[in-house]
Amino acid sequence: MTDEINNLKNQVDNYLETIHAIISFAHFIRWQKTTSGGEFRANSLFYIGRKMDTSEENRISPNNKVTPDIIVQNDSNYGLVAEVKKTLPQNSDHWNKLRKQIIKYDDNLKGWKNSDGYIKNFDITLVIHTSLKKKVIDYIEEIKKSGELDLQRKFAVIIFYKFTEREEKIIFETIWGKLSNEELDQMFKEYTPIKLQKVITSNKNIKFYDDKPPLPYTMSILWDLVFSNIPPIDVYMDSRGLKIMKIKIDTRELKNLVKEQFTYSDDSDPRLPDIPRLKWIKEAMDKFVELNYASKVGNSEYNYIVRYRRIKSPLDKFCEEYIKGMEEQRYHGHQLTLDKFNP
């Protein structure tokens, strides 16, 4: 069971590492040094998972929507569309989906923050973890040679990795292709580490992006950073860390709270994806019910009562209980199979 728990915690770690990569990438492009330290370039914008419209000329998906992992709009004339991958399936036969994604972005996409929704020029980047470097380059070379990756826009493959010196840094480096913006192209070709501390403290605290996180991760974010804030201080003073505090939850309101506090999503902008999904929140709440940390209110689909109390190490606890639950399911499933053959 320990291996499975560690595996699950690695998945949590990978999810967070991808978020760090996404935020750091945008930070790297938008940050400019000033005499007072630095600031984000005026008029630069950054979105995680923005819905863009494809044109009727799109070779893969005409008149449809695409949702790149990152959209960075450097200014009104230039932007970057990026797909970020920390891991990829082992079998490169599954990478055809990735190839098609890149080609989909090679289009006059609409949805930029300009008056008409278009931008003069943008480049496409595939941002991958350095561990994927060789496999991805071999694949890109192969599909480029075969004509399966024939792009009109500039395309670059950029690796990222963390580096610990005296400070934790994240490095982005172009390993294939180039960008049309010379300044950015040069930045990505030079070895320019970004201090993770600078990224974490200069940007909003993002906990979710446009991909489903491991369930124990969602549960620990809710338990530690959302539920903790709900009971009034007086209730904590009375409970003295020992009593259970009952919290009423409506998953729709909870979802909006998480969205507001831990994502860049904004209800006023319909192009921004609905992160987190209501079903992620609901799944977490149902798991809390299963593990006796909460109960449903009558037949309501959305309402729960959480029995909030101190858990010493919430992430570890939820990972253990999640794995335990899966093992029990496997055991019961096995038993059912046996029973079928041994009536």
Added chain:
Amino acid sequence: MKSKNSKKEIKKEIVFRLYNQSSDIESLLKNINRFLDLDEDTKISGLVLISKYDLIQEFPTRYLEKFSKDITNLGDNINNLHLKVERKNKEIIEGNCLLITRDFLPNVYILLTHESTNFLNKCVIPYFSKYYPYISKSNISTKNFQRILESFESTSIERRIRITRYSSKSWVNSENAKKKVASEVKWTDVPFRDIFDSIYANNEWLKSIDFKISSENPTENNQIFFNEFGKYKIYRDGRFQCNSNFLDFYNRVIESIANNASKNLKLYDFRQKTKEDNYFPKPILIEYDLEIFSDKKENLRLIETLNKIKNSSLSVYHGNPYLSTSYVDYNDGSSYEIWVLTNSSITIIPQMRSTPAALERLVEAISTGFREGTIMDFKDEYD
């Protein structure tokens, strides 16, 4: 017998004046000095509290079955506070204290009492702890201990402060040690700077100090002027004791502790993320003067320290080489992200709720359980 009775009467009268006629700081200090002049066993104890409530006009409402309090205004910024507690063993402890405010230090309250240590420890402190986090104490770092003593000594060229006892903590470097932090109490009689040199050299940090004042070149005249029997004590949590020379002690020590408390409150307040700020972080940094995290075992040691904080929880998302955790204080629901992203600092990012008391509690736990560093607003870090 008559002399004993009259001494008792005099004391009674002085105490009465202290708690009923100290209408301003000047008369307060006079009344205290009269009290301390009675004999060498008399002392004044106290502590400094911080609260965003106006404790005089609007004391926070809480029903405390076993406690009762009564506040009477004596004059500008001075109030008599009578407290009473019925303990579990039915013992009743009650007494008077003075609650002093300073216009230039809003939210800081200086509490003084002539009553016994028993009253302070079993009535006053438990009473105010019931109001945590609305009312809390504020801590004094080792460097601030030194600044306070420097300031006290500087009131006179001939004055020298000598430490008579101190309590400190330090790391245990041995891998075989079960306890990673050792406590030590030393009795001594040395100039205070020697103690601090030793403390810094041995990577210790102070819990409390007892000290006295003496003259460097005692002469007949100086022996009359300086009270060599003066006993003073300062605790890390802002408590203090004094048995003579109260004017200087008040101006240099108590006011310094109060200033320190005010600075801490300003540093730790308003750091929670808010909708108005678009939930942007307002971090603080604990900076060390050496690259303590170059040895990644220190990440584990920090995790151990955080795990030991009472009434809290810790989720560790990444442990090595960098540290990423989320921490919740179940005393009031304050939550924080705690990161180690450089070899010489800890970054604390308050989340949706962060009371100044909870943030100070977290910083103090790290300071006394892991290592003391310099606490600063993240924006002050040079990038």
